[in-house]
Structure formats: C-alpha cells, structure tokens
Amino acid sequence: MNMNISNAYDEMRESGGNVRDIYQTFAHWLQCTNIGKLNQKSREAELLFRRVGITFNVYGEDAGAERLIPFDIVPRILSAAEWQVLSAGAIQRVRALNAFLNDIYHGQEIIKAGILPADFLGNGMYRPEMQGIDVPGGIYAHIAGIDIVRTGESQFYVLEDNLRTPSGVSYMMEDRKMMMRLFPELFRRYSVAPVEHFPQVLLNNLRATAQPGVSKPTVVLLTPGAYNSAYFEHAFLAHQMGIELVEGQDLFVKGNAVFMRTTEGPQQVDVIYRRIDDDFLDPLAFREDSMLGVPGLVSVYRNGGVTLANAIGTGVADDKSTYTYVPEMVHFYLGEEPILSNVPTYKASIAADRKYILAHLAELVVKEVHGSGGYGMLVGPSAGKAQIEEFRARIIADPGNYIAQPTLALSTCPTLVEQGIAPRHVDLRPFVLSGKTVTLIPGALCRVAMREGSLVVNSSQGGGTKDTWILNDAQ
Amino acid sequence: MLSRTADHLYWMARYIERAENMARVLDVTNYMSLMPNAFHNEAGQWRPAVLIADTTTAFEEYYGEYSAANVIRFLALDERNPSSIVSALKRARENARAIRAAISTEMWENINAMWIEFHSIASENSVLDKPEEFCDWVKSRSHLFRGVTYGTMLRDDAFNFVRLGTFMERADNTARLLDVKYHLLLPSAAEVGGAMDYYEWSAILRSVSALGSYQKIFSDAIESWRVAELLVLRHDMPRSLHACLDEVTPILEQLCSTRGWECLRLAGELHASLHYGRMENIFQQGLHEFLQEFIERNYALGSEIQHTFLNVPDSTV
Numbered sequence: 001m002n003m004n005i006s007n008a009y010d011e012m013r014e015s016g017g018n019v020r021d022i023y024q025t026f027a028h029w030l031q032c033t034n035i036g037k038l039n040q041k042s043r044e045a046e047l048l049f050r051r052v053g054i055t056f057n058v059y060g061e062d063a064g065a066e067r068l069i070p071f072d073i074v075p076r077i078l079s080a081a082e083w084q085v086l087s088a089g090a091i092q093r094v095r096a097l098n099a100f101l102n103d104i105y106h107g108q109e110i111i112k113a114g115i116l117p118a119d120f121l122g123n124g125m126y127r128p129e130m131q132g133i134d135v136p137g138g139i140y141a142h143i144a145g146i147d148i149v150r151t152g153e154s155q156f157y158v159l160e161d162n163l164r165t166p167s168g169v170s171y172m173m174e175d176r177k178m179m180m181r182l183f184p185e186l187f188r189r190y191s192v193a194p195v196e197h198f199p200q201v202l203l204n205n206l207r208a209t210a211q212p213g214v215s216k217p218t219v220v221l222l223t224p225g226a227y228n229s230a231y232f233e234h235a236f237l238a239h240q241m242g243i244e245l246v247e248g249q250d251l252f253v254k255g256n257a258v259f260m261r262t263t264e265g266p267q268q269v270d271v272i273y274r275r276i277d278d279d280f281l282d283p284l285a286f287r288e289d290s291m292l293g294v295p296g297l298v299s300v301y302r303n304g305g306v307t308l309a310n311a312i313g314t315g316v317a318d319d320k321s322t323y324t325y326v327p328e329m330v331h332f333y334l335g336e337e338p339i340l341s342n343v344p345t346y347k348a349s350i351a352a353d354r355k356y357i358l359a360h361l362a363e364l365v366v367k368e369v370h371g372s373g374g375y376g377m378l379v380g381p382s383a384g385k386a387q388i389e390e391f392r393a394r395i396i397a398d399p400g401n402y403i404a405q406p407t408l409a410l411s412t413c414p415t416l417v418e419q420g421i422a423p424r425h426v427d428l429r430p431f432v433l434s435g436k437t438v439t440l441i442p443g444a445l446c447r448v449a450m451r452e453g454s455l456v457v458n459s460s461q462g463g464g465t466k467d468t469w470i471l472n473d474a475q
Numbered sequence: 476m477l478s479r480t481a482d483h484l485y486w487m488a489r490y491i492e493r494a495e496n497m498a499r500v501l502d503v504t505n506y507m508s509l510m511p512n513a514f515h516n517e518a519g520q521w522r523p524a525v526l527i528a529d530t531t532t533a534f535e536e537y538y539g540e541y542s543a544a545n546v547i548r549f550l551a552l553d554e555r556n557p558s559s560i561v562s563a564l565k566r567a568r569e570n571a572r573a574i575r576a577a578i579s580t581e582m583w584e585n586i587n588a589m590w591i592e593f594h595s596i597a598s599e600n601s602v603l604d605k606p607e608e609f610c611d612w613v614k615s616r617s618h619l620f621r622g623v624t625y626g627t628m629l630r631d632d633a634f635n636f637v638r639l640g641t642f643m644e645r646a647d648n649t650a651r652l653l654d655v656k657y658h659l660l661l662p663s664a665a666e667v668g669g670a671m672d673y674y675e676w677s678a679i680l681r682s683v684s685a686l687g688s689y690q691k692i693f694s695d696a697i698e699s700w701r702v703a704e705l706l707v708l709r710h711d712m713p714r715s716l717h718a719c720l721d722e723v724t725p726i727l728e729q730l731c732s733t734r735g736w737e738c739l740r741l742a743g744e745l746h747a748s749l750h751y752g753r754m755e756n757i758f759q760q761g762l763h764e765f766l767q768e769f770i771e772r773n774y775a776l777g778s779e780i781q782h783t784f785l786n787v788p789d790s791t792v
Contacts, residue, residue: 053587226573239576250477261478263784
C-alpha cells in the first residue's frame with residue numbers, strides 16, 4: 001500500500017478543493033493552457049536539458065551512461081511569510097551545527113554537559129584527525145543542504161541535514177532558467193525572487209575562509225571526475241565562479257602547501273571547494289586505495305596550509321544518529337528555541353525504541369544511520385512482507401545501524417504526468433551558505449517523487465525536480 | 476591553466492579535425508568510385524583511404540576484403556578503429572565534457588548536440604546508402620564547432636591550445652593524404668594528361684576544398700606537381716603544410732614565453748623548411764621522402780608539446 005495521497009497537504013489546493021491564494025494566478029493560467037501545449041513544453045525542456053548535458057550518472061549502471069533527472073514544469077510556490085520561517089529555521093540550524101562541530105573537535109562541552117552520551121565519539125563519522133585543529137572562521141559546513149518536508153499549513157519538519165558535499169544547487173539554477181525560457185509570461189505575473197547570484201555568494205564565502213594572511217586566494221573546485229554522478233554540477237559551479245575545476249591528479253603537495261599543475265608551472269592553491277568525500281581525499285590519511293585524492297593533502301590542511309570546504313569530519317554532525325540531538329544543540333549553543341522541528345525518531349540502539357520499531361515496521365520508515373541517496377531504506381507502508389522481514393533481521397543483527405521515523409504524509413504538489421496534472425509528493429532542500437555571515441539564497445531544490453503515492457524523492461530512485469518560487473512580499 | 480585542461484582542449488580540437496579529415500578522405504574516395512571506367516578495381520579504389528589513416532593492419536584483421544561497404548563501415552562507424560569518424564567524434568566530445576567549465580557554454584552545447592545528432596543520423600544503413608550526406612554532415616559539424624569556438628571563446632591560452640590542436644592535426648592529415656595519393660597515382664599515370672588523371676588530381680584538391688583555389692591561382696590544367704606545391708608550400712592555402720605551420724609557430728611563441736624552447740625550436744625549424752623551401756628541391760629529394768620526414772618531425776613536435784605543457788612529468792615540478 002502506498003501513502004493515501006488525498007490525506008496529504010496539497011501545496012496548491014485546500015482540502016475543499018479551493019485554490020490557495022499564492023497559486024491563484026498559476027491555476028488560472030493552467031486552466032487556460034491546454035494539456036497538449038504543456039506536454040510539448042515538457043518535451044522541449046527535456047531536449048534542452050539533454051543538449052545542455054544536464055545529466056547525471058547512476059552508480060552501478062554502465063560507466064558513462066548519462067541520464068536526465070525528470071524536470072516538472074509545475075513550480076513549487078512558497079509565500080514570503082512561509083519562506084521567512086523556513087530560512088530563519090535553516091540558518092539557525094546551520095549556526096548550531098557549525099558551533100557543534102567546533103565544539104566536538106575542541107572542548108566537547110556538549111558531552112561534558114551530559115547532552116550527548118559519553119560514548120558519542122564512538123560514532124564512525126567522528127574524525128580524530130580534526131581534534132584540536134582550528135579552521136578559519138570556525139566554519140566547518142560552508143555549504144549545507146537542509147532537507148525539509150511539509151505535512152500541513154505550518155507544519156514543516158527537517159528530515160535531514162547534509163553537511164558533507166551536498167549537491168543539487170545546479171538544478172535550482174537550471175530549473176529556474178528553464179522555467180523562464182518556457183513560460184516567460186508567468187514571470188510577468190509573479191514576482192519571483194531570483195537565484196542566479198548563488199555562485200557569487202559562494203565564491204565570496206570561499207575566498208573569505210582562506211587562511212589569514214592570504215591576500216588574493218586561489219580557489220579551486222575538486223571533483224572526482226567526469227564519471228561522478230554530480231559531475232555536471234561540479235563543472236557548472238566552477239564555470240559560474242570562474243575557478244579551475246581540478247581532479248586529484250592536478251594537485252600535488254610540496255612543503256606545507258598545495259599546488260596545481262598548470263601550463264605555466266606549479267601554482268599555489270588556497271581554498272579547495274571539494275566535492276570528494278573525506279574517505280577519498282588523501283590516500284596517505286584515509287583510504288589508501290583512493291585514486292581520486294591528493295597524497296599529503298590532509299597533513300597540509302591540519303597545518304593550516306590550505307582551506308577545505310566543507311571541512312573534514314562534518315559527517316559527525318549530519319549523521320542520522322546525531323540528527324536527534326540537533327534541537328538540543330540549538331538550545332545549548334545559541335540559547336534559542338528551534339524554529340524548525342525534527343521528525344520524531346526512534347533509535348534501534350535503544351531497547352525501548354527498538355521494541356517499538358520492531359512492532360511497527362509496517363508503519364515506519366527505517367533508515368541506515370550512515371546511508372544516503374535513498375539507498376538501504378524501508379518504507380513500511382509500501383513494503384512487501386518479505387522486505388519487512390528482511391529489515392527485521394537486519395535491525396536485530398545490527399541495531400546501532402538503524403533509526404526509524406513515522407511515515408510522514410509529505411505534502412503534494414500538482415505535477416505533469418502521463419495522465420495529465422496530478423498530485424505527487426515533494427520535499428525541499430534550501431542551501432545555507434556560511435562565510436562571514438550565514439545566508440540563504442531565496443530558492444531551493446524541490447524534489448518530487450514521480451510515481452503515484454511514492455515518498456522517495458531521490459534522483460537515484462527516479463525522483464524529479466521542480467523549480468521553487470519564493471514570492472516577494474507584495475503579491 | 477591546468478595542464479590537464481590544456482590537454483583536453485588540445486585533443487578535443489585534434490579529434491574534431493581528425494573526424495573532418497576522415498570525412499574528406501571518405502567523401503572523395505566515394506566520389507571517385509562513381510567515375511565511369513575507373514582504372515582501379517574496387518579494392519584499388521578503397522584501400523588508399525585505409526592507408527591514409529595508417530590502419531591497414533586492423534582493417535585486414537577485422538574485415539579482410541577492401542570492399543566499399545567494408546571500408547565505409549570501418550572508417551566511419553567502427554569504434555574499434557581509433558581513427559574512425561565515430562571514435563574521433565566520441566573522443567572529441569568526451570574531452571569537451573571533461574573540461575566543460577573551461578570552454579564556452581555554446582561550445583559545449585554545440586559539441587554535445589553534435590553527439591546527440593550523430594546517433595539519430597548515423598545508422599549503418601543510412602551511411603552506407605548515402606555516404607556523401609554523412610560526410611557533409613561531419614564536415615559541417617566541424618565547421619560549426621570551429622565557428623562557435625572563434626565566435627565565443629576568450630582569447631587566452633585555452634584558445635591557443637585549441638588552435639594548436641587543430642593545426643597540428645591538420646598538418647599531419649594533409650601530409651598523409653598527399654603522400655598516399657601521390658604515391659599511388661604517379662606510377663599508374665600512364666595516361667598523363669588524360670581524363671582520368673584530371674579527375675584523380677581534382678579529387679584530391681576537392682578533398683581539401685582547394686579545387687576552386689587551384690583554378691584561381693594557376694588557371695591552368697591540373698598538374699600533379701602544382702597540386703603538390705599547393706598543398707605543401709602555398710601559405711595562402713588554408714590546409715597546406717605551410718599554412719598550418721604559419722599558425723602553429725606564433726601560437727607556440729605566445730605559449731613559450733617562459734619555457735618550452737625545444738618546442739619553439741622544432742616548430743621554427745619545420746616552419747623554415749616550408750617558408751624557405753623550393754618545390755624543385757623537394758622533388759629532387761623525393762616528395763615521398765620529404766612528406767615522410769615531415770610527418771615524423773611533426774610527430775616529434777607533438778610529443779614535445781605533450782611533455783612541455785600537457786602531461787608534465789612529476790620530476791619537472
């Protein structure tokens with residue numbers, strides 16, 4: 001059984017069927033536009049995306065196989081007031097998470113205060129290499145993606161924090177470009193906050209986090225290469241920021257500095273916006289079989305010879321077992337009330353929780369603590385008996401590796417599918433940028449589960465994207 | 476600029492140029508096969524095309540017989556052949572993809588659209604059925620890409636590496652084309668001055684888009700030695716060896732401001748032999764020997780460029 005769509009909060013319509021205020025203009029436009037034209041625009045978008053090469057690679061498929069992420073032409077619209085709450089909440093959360101990272105790699109006051117358990121450092125994502133290391137500005141997560149879902153008029157929940165190498169921001173920008181190209185008339189009727197300046201803000205932040213004393217920092221983007229699933233985004237951002245897109249083989253360490261090989265000889269690099277996981281950054285420090293990294297990089301980093309964004313070891317803060325403590329962190333570090341709530345979470349490592357989880361598997365969503373991308377996940381209400389039993393065995397065998405949450409009725413948004421316009425479940429990922437200040441570009445990646453009733457929005461599982469419109473005040 | 480980026484730019488341009496030249500060879504071979512009373516048999520007509528690409532060993536292993544269909548398949552569509560049009564286009568696009576941040580958006584979209592279009596037009600049936608249409612398509616995509624490169628790319632070192640790739644490849648290809656054709660045609664030129672002779676030599680000119688230029692410059696019968704002069708020494712013929720080196724030398728002068736003297740020396744030497752060369756002397760030496768030596772020296776220059784700028788060994792940093 002899938003989620004019953006009719007019970008979910010719909011972004012466009014009230015339960016009685018009336019169109020919500022912010023969607024009025026759009027709904028009217030939709031009514032006057034025939035479905036043939038919408039389908040034609042949708043095909044046009046697909047052709048354009050393919051021509052521009054906005055594609056991603058799926059792990060496990062043929063090397064080099066490129067696929068498109070489905071793009072939906074119905075935008076997700078949020079009012080200025082709604083955005084006000086979301087952005088304040090996301091910024092608050094990232095401030096707390098950066099403070100937490102600084103603390104956990106220094107004095108560990110939060111453990112001393114008894115808020116986190118004493119055995120917390122046993123978390124596999126904690127990097128002892130980072131203990132006592134000062135990073136410029138105390139910023140660990142320069143770029144954070146906060147996944148938010150909605151279940152009601154003003155019920156927003158943070159589903160997870162992404163503090164390692166969050167991706168998707170290129171879709172926020174390309175989806176907007178596409179919408180403006182396909183439907184310019186809609187942008188005349190709506191005052192939609194622009195998002196194109198994202199790369200400039202990011203670049204300024206990256207420059208600002210160079211080590212003190214560097215006057216004109218050289219910033220590069222480190223990618224695993226053209227066969228990585230997010231390669232398009234890496235190239236896109238490097239292009240937009242006008243910085244070099246480098247691979248591990250382009251960099252080398254000499255003395256206490258990192259250099260790139262250029263046609264004019266070696267050139268020193270000051271800030272590395274890296275889109276490679278910690279494990280692969282440096283074969284001398286982490287996985288020695290990594291061909292993607294730069295030997296010696298971590299040692300230079302620890303000695304302050306280069307800045308990495310995001311910092312090493314941020315995984316300890318976005319891990320699903322850490323997630324449950326984030327509201328506490330907001331209290332502890334900021335002395336504020338959390339603006340955004342967490343989804344109630346049961347930890348299989350706690351006996352009482354485990355008992356509850358095993359008794360309610362058919363209703364819960366079970367996730368691996370370190371998993372991502374929608375892999376290794378059980379959606380109880382839509383799973384078969386065999387799958388549920390498989391998870392039961394896995395949870396009993398390794399309880400520390402699983403958490404569970406109630407299956408939320410994610411809000412739905414009208415979406416163009418084969419049968420016409422129909423509601424599909426959506427989530428939202430705004431990107432929080434930390435530099436001298438913590439800011440948010442008024443926009444987000446909106447992911448949509450294209451299959452009826454499905455709650456899994458991940459692109460690796462067939463999810464699509466929508467343009468997200470943050471309206472200016474005077475609508 | 477990153478050495479790896481320069482490497483991709485250089486090879487992107489080389490592969491596009493290679494695809495275009497392969498299409499030119501295929502086109503003219505096909506055209507000649509349509510001539511009545513052709514004095515070669517089918518194998519005699521089609522084998523030179525494989526010879527120019529220096530891929531006879533692989534061809535004979537995979538196909539054996541030099542039939543029209545086999546040669547077209549091998550040179551246009553066979554991915555096992557690294558010099559085939561499909562291989563060259565694929566690699567050009569892969570190189571572009573690896574550095575899409577370093578080229579203009581239009582360039583990337585153009586080369587990506589080319590690759591998408593390739594799949595919709597290049598079925599075996601359609602290429603075998605109408606090779607001339609396919610070759611025209613390849614040529615025009617190459618022209619388009621060069622146009623978008625000239626029209627949109629910042630005039631920095633990246634642009635220089637693209638042009639360097641184009642002219643290094645073109646010099647090599649023109650030398651090979653002339654060498655093979657000259658070699659093959661002369662011994663069989665029993666009917667010197669005859670109709671077939673005219674068609675063979677005009678076909679070579681046509682393959683490098685130089686028939687009109689020939690007539691404009693010489694306005695005389697098509698003579699083999701004039702054809703050779705046009706493709707070797709004429710600096711105003713855009714595909715001649717001299718014209719290619721006219722482009723390569725100043726590019727290297729710009730790139731070699733601080734290092735790479737050996738590149739500059741090799742290019743200068745090669746350029747001088749064309750700039751100050753005389754056709755009589757070249758014929759005395761033997762055109763074949765001259766072209767073989769040119770191909771080797773051009774290759775040596777390519778290797779030097781590779782070591783100096785593109786894959787710098789660790790020991791030198």
